[in-house]
Amino acid sequence: MSEFFNVMSPLPAIDLLTGTVSLVGTERVKTENSLGRVLANSEYSDEELPRFDRSSMDGYSVRSSDTYGASDSLPAYLEMVGEIPMGQKARVSLSGGEAAIAYTGGMLAEGADAVVMIEHTKISPSGLLEVYRPVATGENVIMAGEDFRRGDLLAESGVTINHVQLGALLAVGKSHVVVRKRMKVSVISSGDELVGPDDEVTEGLVRDVNLYTIAALVKKMRATPILFPRVRDDFDQLLEVGRQALFESDVVIFTAGSSVSSRDLTSKVVNQLGEPGVLVHGLSVKPGKPTILGIAAGKLVIGLPGNPVSAVTIFNMVAIPIIKYVSGSTILTGDNSISAILDSDLHSSSGRTDYVRVKLDQPEEEIVASPVYGKSNLISTILASDGYIEIRAETTGLYKGALVKVHLDPIG
Amino acid sequence: MSEFFNVMSPLPAIDLLTGTVSLVGTERVKTENSLGRVLANSEYSDEELPRFDRSSMDGYSVRSSDTYGASDSLPAYLEMVGEIPMGQKARVSLSGGEAAIAYTGGMLAEGADAVVMIEHTKISPSGLLEVYRPVATGENVIMAGEDFRRGDLLAESGVTINHVQLGALLAVGKSHVVVRKRMKVSVISSGDELVGPDDEVTEGLVRDVNLYTIAALVKKMRATPILFPRVRDDFDQLLEVGRQALFESDVVIFTAGSSVSSRDLTSKVVNQLGEPGVLVHGLSVKPGKPTILGIAAGKLVIGLPGNPVSAVTIFNMVAIPIIKYVSGSTILTGDNSISAILDSDLHSSSGRTDYVRVKLDQPEEEIVASPVYGKSNLISTILASDGYIEIRAETTGLYKGALVKVHLDPIG
Numbered sequence: 051m052s053e054f055f056n057v058m059s060p061l062p063a064i065d066l067l068t069g070t071v072s073l074v075g076t077e078r079v080k081t082e083n084s085l086g087r088v089l090a091n092s093e094y095s096d097e098e099l100p101r102f103d104r105s106s107m108d109g110y111s112v113r114s115s116d117t118y119g120a121s122d123s124l125p126a127y128l129e130m131v132g133e134i135p136m137g138q139k140a141r142v143s144l145s146g147g148e149a150a151i152a153y154t155g156g157m158l159a160e161g162a163d164a165v166v167m168i169e170h171t172k173i174s175p176s177g178l179l180e181v182y183r184p185v186a187t188g189e190n191v192i193m194a195g196e197d198f199r200r201g202d203l204l205a206e207s208g209v210t211i212n213h214v215q216l217g218a219l220l221a222v223g224k225s226h227v228v229v230r231k232r233m234k235v236s237v238i239s240s241g242d243e244l245v246g247p248d249d250e251v252t253e254g255l256v257r258d259v260n261l262y263t264i265a266a267l268v269k270k271m272r273a274t275p276i277l278f279p280r281v282r283d284d285f286d287q288l289l290e291v292g293r294q295a296l297f298e299s300d301v302v303i304f305t306a307g308s309s310v311s312s313r314d315l316t317s318k319v320v321n322q323l324g325e326p327g328v329l330v331h332g333l334s335v336k337p338g339k340p341t342i343l344g345i346a347a348g349k350l351v352i353g354l355p356g357n358p359v360s361a362v363t364i365f366n367m368v369a370i371p372i373i374k375y376v377s378g379s380t381i382l383t384g385d386n387s388i389s390a391i392l393d394s395d396l397h398s399s400s401g402r403t404d405y406v407r408v409k410l411d412q413p414e415e416e417i418v419a420s421p422v423y424g425k426s427n428l429i430s431t432i433l434a435s436d437g438y439i440e441i442r443a444e445t446t447g448l449y450k451g452a453l454v455k456v457h458l459d460p461i462g
Numbered sequence: 463m464s465e466f467f468n469v470m471s472p473l474p475a476i477d478l479l480t481g482t483v484s485l486v487g488t489e490r491v492k493t494e495n496s497l498g499r500v501l502a503n504s505e506y507s508d509e510e511l512p513r514f515d516r517s518s519m520d521g522y523s524v525r526s527s528d529t530y531g532a533s534d535s536l537p538a539y540l541e542m543v544g545e546i547p548m549g550q551k552a553r554v555s556l557s558g559g560e561a562a563i564a565y566t567g568g569m570l571a572e573g574a575d576a577v578v579m580i581e582h583t584k585i586s587p588s589g590l591l592e593v594y595r596p597v598a599t600g601e602n603v604i605m606a607g608e609d610f611r612r613g614d615l616l617a618e619s620g621v622t623i624n625h626v627q628l629g630a631l632l633a634v635g636k637s638h639v640v641v642r643k644r645m646k647v648s649v650i651s652s653g654d655e656l657v658g659p660d661d662e663v664t665e666g667l668v669r670d671v672n673l674y675t676i677a678a679l680v681k682k683m684r685a686t687p688i689l690f691p692r693v694r695d696d697f698d699q700l701l702e703v704g705r706q707a708l709f710e711s712d713v714v715i716f717t718a719g720s721s722v723s724s725r726d727l728t729s730k731v732v733n734q735l736g737e738p739g740v741l742v743h744g745l746s747v748k749p750g751k752p753t754i755l756g757i758a759a760g761k762l763v764i765g766l767p768g769n770p771v772s773a774v775t776i777f778n779m780v781a782i783p784i785i786k787y788v789s790g791s792t793i794l795t796g797d798n799s800i801s802a803i804l805d806s807d808l809h810s811s812s813g814r815t816d817y818v819r820v821k822l823d824q825p826e827e828e829i830v831a832s833p834v835y836g837k838s839n840l841i842s843t844i845l846a847s848d849g850y851i852e853i854r855a856e857t858t859g860l861y862k863g864a865l866v867k868v869h870l871d872p873i874g
Contacts, residue, residue, distance in 0.1 A: 082659060085678045086874045099841070102665060106839055108722050136695065136719065137655030139665040154721040155655060155768065157666050168722075197840040204845070210874035213678035214844045217671045217770060221841055225659035243549030243567060247494060247637035253514060253551040254569045259629045266497040266625035283548065307548065309566040310520050310580075356567065358629060386798060415865075427518055428609040429511070429633055432626045433616070453827075462498045462622035 057332035059443055060368050060403055063343055066329060068375040068382075072348045074231045074300050076378075081219045084211045086272045087229035088378045092207040095222040098195035105152040107190040110171060110179060111142075111162035112149045117184040125180040130173075134159055149179045158191060165190035198222055208380030210272075230378035233273035236295035237265050240281040240288055240315075241307040241356070259429065260305035260361050264354065267365050270460050271373065273301075283312055288319045296323055296347055301373055304342070307356040313340050316353040320344045323351060334443060335403040337427070338364040343372070350376055357427040363405050363438065366457065387457045390419035392439070397447040407435040408456055419456050432459070469744035471855055472780050472815055475755055478741060480787040480794075484760045486643045486712050488790075493631045496623045498684045499641035500790045504619040507634040510607035517564040519602040522583060522591060523554075523574035524561045529596040537592040542585075546571055561591045570603060577602035610634055620792030622684075642790035645685035648707035649677050652693040652700055652727075653719045653768070671841065672717035672773050676766065679777050682872050683785065685713075695724055700731045708735055708759055713785055716754070719768040725752050728765040732756045735763060746855060747815040749839070750776040755784070762788055769839040775817050775850065778869065799869045802831035804851070809859040819847040820868055831868050844871070 058066070076090040105111065112128060120126040132142040133151035142150045144161035152158060152165050164185040172180045198204070204222065205215040211229070219227060239261035245251055246258060258280055265275035276299055281291050283306075295302045304319070306312045321327035324346030333341045337360035342353030352369050354361040371382040390410060398404040408419040422435040437458040441448055448454060470478070488502040517523065524540060532538040544554040545563035554562045556573035564570060564577050576597040584592045610616070616634065617627040623641070631639060651673035657663055658670060670692055677687035688711055693703050695718075707714045716731070718724045733739035736758030745753045749772035754765030764781050766773040783794040802822060810816040820831040834847040849870040853860060860866060 080659070082674045082677075085681055100668070101663065104668075106837070134666075136653065136721070137666050137668075153719075153723070155653075155668065155719055156721075192837065192839065196837070197842050202842070212872060212874035213675045213682070213774070214841070214871060215874070216678050217675035218841050218845055220659050220674055221669055221671045221770075223659070223663065223669060241548065241567075247492070247632050247635075251513065251635065254546075254549050256512070256516075256549075256567065257633055257635060259633045262494045262632055263625045263629035265494075266628050269497055270625070307565075307567055309548070309568075311565070358633075362625070388800060425518070425604065425608070427604065429626070429630050430609050430614070433630050459626060460624060462624035462627070 056328070056330050057334055058330050059334050063330045063333060064368060064371050067343055067345070067350065067372045070329070070345050071350045071372070071376055073376060073378050074233055076228050077231050078226050078228050081216060081224055081227050084227050084229055085213065085216055087211050087232070089205050089207055089209050089211055090228040090230055090378060093204045093219060093224060093227060095198040095202045095204055096200055097198070097222045098200060099198040099222050100192055100194055100196070102194050103158045104192045105154060105156055105158060105165045105190060106192050107165050107167045108154050109152055109165045109167045109190065110149040111144065111152045111159035112164055112166050112181070112185065113144060113146060113162060114164040114185050114187045114189065116147055117166060117181050120181045120184045122182050125182050127174070128179040128181060130177065130179055132159070163187045163191070206380070208378060210379060210381070233301060233373070233377050234276055234299035235268045235273045235301045235303060235373065236276045236278060236299040237261055237268065237303045237305065238278040238281060238291055238295055239305045240283055241312065242283045243307070244280045246279060259358050260354070260356070263358065263362060264303060264305055264365060267362070267460070271370065273373070273377065283307065283315060285315060285318060288315060289322055292319050292323050296349060301350045301352070301376060303369070304353040305356065305361055306353060312356065313342070313353070317342050320346065320351050320353060323347070333364070333368065334401065335405065337405065341368065358429055359427055359432055362432060367405065367440070387455050388417060389453055390417040390456050392448055392450060392452045392454045393418050393420045394450050395447065396421060396441060398441040398445065400446045401443050403443045404441040405438045406441065407431055407438045409434065410436045410456060419454055468740070468742050469746055470742050471746050475742045475745060476780060476783050479755055479757070479762065479784045482741070482757050483762045483784070483788055485788060485790045486645055488640050489643050490638050490640050493628060493636055493639050496639050496641055497625065497628055499623050499644070501617050501619055501621050501623055502640040502642055502790060505616045505631060505636060505639060507610040507614045507616055508612055509610070509634045510612060511610040511634050512604055512606055512608070514606050515570045516604045517566060517568055517570060517577045517602060518604050519577050519579045520566050521564055521577045521579045521602065522561040523556065523564045523571035524576055524578050524593070524597065525556060525558060525574060526576040526597050526599045526601065528559055529578060529593050532593045532596050534594050537594050539586070540591040540593060542589065542591055544571070575599045575603070618792070620790060622791060622793070645713060645785070645789050646688055646711035647680045647685045647713045647715060647785065648688045648690060648711040649673055649680065649715045649717065650690040650693060650703055650707055651717045652695055653724065654695045655719070656692045658691060671770050672766070672768070675770065675774060676715060676717055676777060679774070679872070683782065685785070685789065695719065695727060697727060697730060700727060701734055704731050704735050708761060713762045713764070713788060715781070716765040717768065717773055718765060724768065725754070725765070729754050732758065732763050732765060735759070745776070745780065746813065747817065749817065753780065770841055771839055771844055774844060779817065779852070799867045800829065801865055802829040802868050804860055804862060804864045804866045805830050805832045806862050807859065808833060808853060810853040810857065812858045813855050815855045816853040817850045818853065819843055819850045821846060822848045822868065831866055
C-alpha cells in the first residue's frame, strides 16, 4: 500500500478503528480491588442505605413532639429509659416523655423520630434529661433509604471505578463486580540504530527512548505494558516479534524509526499480521503524519511515528481514545485539559491538524499559554512545555488573546 | 487533651505537621521503572544529545554552499559518493560538489552541514543528484547538543517522574536514578458497628466503607496501602494495632467512628503511640471538624472523621499535602482543579473553612458549578457531584456568578 493512500484526519481515523475493533473480555473481581478497573455493567443498589434510621449526632433519641416549645428558660423534661450501643439492634422502645442515649451512626430507639444533640441537653440533679431546643421530625437522623434506595444507580457501565464508586458499591453489599479484563499492550521498538539504557553507545547509535515513554503512557492508562525491545530493521524479525505480541496482548504498538524505509517496513508487517491489516496510513496532522493504524485478528495495531515528540502526541490524541474504547471505557479522551489565553498568533495550514506545544503561566488571574518553539523532534521541547493545543484542520490559525483548550501532559 | 484544645485552620495545621515530620528514605532504581516515583536529587545531563549531527529527514547530506541558487529550472548537480546506514558511524567524507544518502536519525557525512530532502531531488540519467532547492547551514539537521547540552536540567528534585522526564533521563544515559522509597500507608478502621464486604449485616450493623475508599485514595497517590480492617472500639486493641501499623509503615491513618467517644479513643491511642502525639485536635472546617493530626516516632498519624464524605474531603484537602510532603514531593496539592462560574449564592460562617460539593455542567462556553445540597454525610452526595469548592474562613460566602476553583474528584 503506497505511502499516500489512506491519509486521514484524526477524528475519522478514530471512528473508523473503534467501529471495527473488538473489546476486551470481562472478569469478576472483589469490589475492594476494583479501583481503576472499567465496569462492565451498570450497577444499581438492591438495598436501602442506611438499612435503618441512624442518628447523625451524639445525643438522645426522642419523640420530636415532646420537645416542642423547649427553650433555655423552659426546658422539656424527659425520662431516660436506656441506651442503644453502637452496632446493636434497638431494644429500647420510647413512650411519650421518654428519651434514650443515641450515638452517631447508631440506631434510634423504637418510637423515636428525632435526636436531640448532647450540646442542647443537661441531666438534671434528679436524673431527668433537660432539653433546651425543640427538634423537628427527622432532625439529626439519616432515615433508612435516605442515601440509596433500591434501584438507585451506583455506577454506570464503562466508567473507570474511582474511590467513591468503590465505596458506594461496598456500602450496599456489592462485594464483587464484573469488570473488563486489564488490557495487555505490547510495545515493540525497532531500529538498527537503537541501544538499551545499559548498552554502550558508539558513534551513530542512539539510546532507545520511545519504548520506555510509550510503555510509561500505557501504564498510566492502567493497562499492562509488555516490552519487546529493539528488534532489527528486518522484515522477518519484526514479523516474528509482531506475531508473538499479537498472540500475547490486546493491542500491539510499533515504535519504529521515522525513515520512509522503516515506515514501509512497519506497514508491511502490519499487513502480514492478519486481515484487514493497515486501515490508516498517515494522518493529516503535524507532528505525527507517519502514523499507521490497523487491525489484525480483531486486535488494534498501531505504528507510532519514530520522532519521540510525535510519538507521544499521537499516543495521547489518537492512540488513547482507541485503546480506551478497546478497554470497554465509555470515556475515550485520555487527557485532562484546562482553558488558557493564547499569548501570540499561531499560523497553521488549512487541511491539517496542528498540535502546538505550550507552556502555561499565571501572571494574574488568567492562565496564559505561550507556544514553545523549537524543532518538534527535540525531547527538550516537551520537557519545557506543559501540554499542547490543537489547531483544527478547518482553521488557518489562532490569534493572540484566543481562549484555547490546553491538553495537559500527564503527571507521573 | 480536651476536644476543644488545638482546633486549627487547615493551612496552619498542614504547616505545623510538615515542619515536624520526617521524609521517607531513598533508593536507587532503574530509570525505566521510575514512572510515578519521586526524584530525590535534581538530575542534569552530563552528555550532549544528540551525540552527533543527525539528519532529521530522509535525503542527502550535502555542503549547503553547493546548493545555493538551485531551482527547478536550474538544479545543482552533485556527485553521489555513498550512504551512511542507520546506526553506523559516517565513513563517507564529502568534498565540494558531493552528496551522500542520509536517513532520518542517521549521521551526516563528514564535511556535510545540511540535508536536502529526498522530495527536492532526482537522480539524473547519468547518476548525478539533481537538487531543486537550496538548503541553509543546519537545515534538516539536529546538531550535536541541540536537544540537551552538558549541565542542562532534566528533572528537578521532588518531581513525580512522568513519561517525558523518564525519556529524557534515558536519552542521555541515566540508566538509574535515586528516588524516594515508595510510602507505606496503614489504614486502620475501628468501630463496633462495622462489618466487612462479605459479612452478614444484622440490624444495627453497617458495612465498612472508609477503609476501602481511603485505601483507594492512598493507592491513587502511588503509595502502598496496608489495611487493618475493623478493630473493636477498645483502647487496648486499637493501641496494639496502632503500634503494629506504626512499625510497618510511614504513615498511619485511623478511620474511626464519628461519635465523641470514638474520637476520644483515637486521640488517646495517638498520644500513647509516641511523642509528641496529637498536635491538632479538630479543624475549623465543615465538613471534617473531628480530624486528628499527630506525630509519633517521627511518623505522621492521622485520625480521619468517621463520616465518609468528611473522611474523603479531609483526606484530599489536608492529608494529601502532608503525606506528599513525607513522600519527598515538592508539589503538595493532590488534586487537579478547574475554574467554573458559581450558579447560586453560597453562605458560610466566618472563621470556618467550608468545602461545598458541586456538580459541573457546560451549557455553553463556560463551565458552571452548581452546589449539591443534601446531608453532608451521604455517599450519594459525593456520587452526584464532580468535586468541591473551598470557602475560606475569612469570607462569609460566595455570590452567584463568582469565578470559583473546583477541586475535582480523582477519576479511577
